[in-house]
Amino acid sequence: MQTENVIEIRNLSKVYRDFWGRRKVQALKSLSLDVKKGEVFGLLGPNGSGKTTTLKLLLGLLFPSDGEIRVLGKPAADVDKNERIGYLPEESYLYRFLNAEETLEFYGRLFKMPAEERRKRADELIKQVGLDHARRRQLKEYSKGMTRRIGLAQALINDPDLVMLDEPTSGLDPIGTREMKDMIIRLKEQGKTVVMCSHLLADVQDVCDRIAILYAGELKVMGRVDELLSEQDETQLLTSRLNDEALAEVRQVLERHNAKMLKVGHPTASLEDLFLRTVDESRARPGRRFMPGEDGAAGTPAPAPAATPES
């Protein structure tokens, strides 16, 4: 099935320059990836690997040094695309002198939305993010987690089709984290596309369909979470407790293919393993794309995303 690409990135590079135009950092190098409609896409990578930069480029907050971006079929600089986008920044950069209601009212007004609906939606979102008790307090009095919550509400005020979340769970308590994950899954169920960056790999593993791992601005790994974490060359058996004889027999039996199989499958590595391996490998062999299945030996330079196998 050929699904529509919500985000297309081609050979995207970003160089931060200082006031005099001198290069400071190359934050992204020739990044290419697509995000399809309806999927939850995770951007991973160590600190400073370029995740936030990528999101900002997608939103038109930064201008690419090279390459092309299309978001919802439009260039990143296009303002109209923002009608359908929700963005939760890395830290909640909101107006600290407004209270929760005023914040949502203000952001809501920036969208074409009848006043009635705006108010209803603001009310719903405040309840949904659990700030009902603090709706009249100015944001400068909020704790970090509360600020994240109102930030999320602000990102969803327009019922966006594409949600970009930069570290959505940072600063949230376990319940909040749980709720955030449920929310993301709910968004996915509603057919929305979600792009998120996170360092909490367990969360990513739980909610993301596909991930990309960046290292120093380069794409190292990309693919479906279940595929990336499965080890194709091995089979795992789970049986009831066997004594030594039985074990010996199993071997025979297995040889004769008539043992009762309790469970057979590929062992799954944790995402943490994958992440650490990717980072280690990238550090050891900079400039190469990491292929988990190839035991790191035969890395190929990052191919264009078109080469990525479609499931």
Place this chain on the structure above:
Amino acid sequence: MNRLSSRNRKVVYLVGMIVLLVPIIVLGMPAASGEGSGGYLARLRQEHDLGETSLGEVDPSSATMNLVLLGLRGVATNILWMQLQEQKETKQWFQMKATTDSITQLQPHFLKVWQYHGWNLAFNVSAEWDQVEDRYYWVKEGTKFTMQGSRRNERFPELYWDVGNMLGKKIGRSDEWQFFRRFYKSDPNTKLFEGGPDPEISRFGASEFEDNYLASKYWFHVANDKEESQAQHIMMRMVFRQYPARAQMDYADALQREGLFGERTGQAWAEAYRDWTEQYRTGDPGFGQEIFYTPAGGVRLEASEADMRELAKKDSVSLRDKRTWTSRYQDIVSYRYWRTRSDAESRGKTEAAHREIFEGQKLFREGRLLESKEMLEAGMEKFASLLEDYPSLTSDDGFIEEGLMAVLYWRHIHTLLEIPFPENFALRKLWEKEAARIPSLEIDFRRDNGIG
């Protein structure tokens, strides 16, 4: 240095701060109540009486303004001075006055500023206006301004003197003196003052201020009082101290100029004589009784031979030196002349001579020629005997001209009546001696009387 631990570094900073604070405290600490307390600056301030309150009345708005401006007072004053110049050039007098006030708010103890602006208002701005009432208004503004300055700088004699000078000379001696002197008693702004004087200028109309010269005398007195503890820097000390007495003479003289003769004028002159030679009504020693210091020690202007001898002995200088310096000092202020003049003027005979000549001239203008002739003759008679009594008056311009003018009138009456001009007449001696002055006086005479 960078080996120091962070704690040590902080200690170093602290010590540095304390070291820097010490001079500030030593120099600048404000004085507490008692004498000699406070920092060096505070003590200096006390020593030289430079505290804001010891300088004079404190204006709260001025203090506030200086506080608000922090260190920018100099800049603000400069801007105001520039603005003032512009307003002066474009003749925005009222705005200029407001700017002037702002400047003195910022520089309340800068005497020169007060002097300059007071003078500017009373003399320059006043002269820019055409109508006499307006001119008088600005003379008043300048005077009031200077008065205000004197209150803000109570210890200094200069501004008091300036006020005295404005009230005296400016009102009484400028071209418009006849108007100004009248306005002083009855302000042209009848709406506000209901025909009375402006109380700010004439001090609630008290009797000793009923004349501008008397008010002027009062201010000169105050200036003299102040001068006893704080030297002035505008003129020689002796010259400065003569002014109250001189104001009294100006007063008497002005009465005569206005044609007011009689007891009042005589008394005014008599008081002037006392002020000049003996003592003021206030009990202060008269001008002539004061001691002034010369290279030959103290001199007193009103001094007999015996007095001088005594003083010479005291200062152990030669009598000749003492006499020379006394006379030199007397010359500087024309002491002897004014002494004679006020003495002579206080006599009934003198008064009669002046009056008869004045009346005679008035009768002439009214066309009553015969009466005039008689009156003039009587006056000239008395005048001549006056000059005999006080020979030094024969060298006084005022007297000479008065005498010659009387003769001119008298002679013209003869022409009109077509009677011969007699060979001999009372003032003949003067007439012949001062013949050189006659042509120019004759021109005045003709102009004043509209004779072609």
Place this chain on the structure above:
Amino acid sequence: MNFNPLPYPIGQAVIFWLILFGSVTGIVLAIALFTSLVARGLKGPAAVLGQVRDFAVDMIRLSPRRVFALSSLTFKEAIRRKALLIFVVFALLFMFGGWFLSGTGERPDEQARVYISFVLRVIGWLTLPVVLLLSCWGIPEDIRARSLHTVVTKPARRNEIFLGRFLGFSAVGSIIVVIMGVVGYFWIVRQTPSDLVARVPRYGDLAFLDREGNPGRGVNVGDMWEFRSYVEGATRARGLWRFKDVYPGDNPDEGLVLESRFEAFRTHKGDMERGLLCELSFFNPETELRVRHRPFQVKEFSQNEIKIDRKLSMYDEETNTTKEVDLFDDLITDGTLYVEARAIDPGQYLGMARPDLFIRMANRPFYVGYAKAVFGIWMMAILVVALGVTASCFVKGPVATLLTLTFLIIGQGFREFMDRMVFQNLNNVLAGGGPVESWIRLIRHMNPQVPMEPGVSTSIIQFVDARMFDLLWIVQHIVPDFRHFRMAPYIANGFDVNFESAIVPGLAVMFGYLLPCLLLGYFSLKLRELEAK
């Protein structure tokens, strides 16, 4: 007194603006196209044109709702940042204001003038710094805190952000101006015992006849200030005024009221008890009819009202009879009235300038004039907001503040000086050359009249100076003329604020800057990454 309201040539101004604006945008566009072509090939100019198109699109699709949201946010921000604390200062100044203003109780009219100037100055001086600081720090602070990120990732356009900020700060400024204006009004009315009115003058043109009666100029009696020309008494010297559009008022029996503010200059004392005499006469050049009016005494620096009845009587020398003449029917043709002023006293002079004689129209209430003067301050505040917001779109807060302040100071204080320099330079009457040359002359104690010795160094100096003057010319044309917002002189002089010569230029300057500011702000926001650097 020293103000001379001239009608503002609005048509000319608009054309000039169009030329200037058109050529500047043209030049900028051309440079952009060219450099982009050099830098990026054909794609460059396409991108530049794309930006131009974007602007047009953004302008067309501008949403008032979003602008309103942004401006009310701005407004809330200013209020919650305690911008209105300025009212405390205002209140303090007013409570103690009376202390600072010396009471010349003798001249209520002059006292009122001082109070009015004070109030208007206070309003200006308090409002301008507040709006200047607010507008210069708003957007940079938004960028620094990255709260702008959450706004630009919504469908808010850059022009909407600019306008939202601009309107929000303008609203703050307006509130401050209005409240202060109202309070100030009651303060003035309470402080001033006399009834205040706004007189409405109708000015004419002035020409002079010299002492022989030939067209020429009056005399200068030695004033530095060349505002008034002097007419000698008892000669044929005259001041000739022509007033247009003079028609009977509502009451047809009424004549006209003229007001004069001539200055007297005496060469001799003369009669000190009365002012110099001035005689006005009216004449109709078509019928050669001339009516002399009763002479009046000139009272300087105050209002000399002269009532002219509709029915005037004149002595006809030919028939030796007294005739009655109708002011409007016989003396005025097509609404044009000619008035001659002459001095009567021989040897004395009367100083006259164009605004020294005018027709008094019906008075307006004081609050009308006062409101217009406050409106002038308001326009200035709005322009400052526009400049501040624009500057803040491309530089940070402190720099924007300095930049705007510089504009304000140059546009207000140095304007006259700058205009004079540019004018003298263009007309080659500048003594002592440009800055470098003047400097050298100063050091070498050279008289400005002495020519510089020719040579290479002189050429270089003159070249540099010429470029400096070019720069000055540019500055002169870029920096707004803030003097157009000064309406205080009108009202302080007891006049209504004239629409043609004060309000129109104020509006013209204000609107003239709005579009360029919007353009500059829009592209600054659009073409830069909104990252704190």
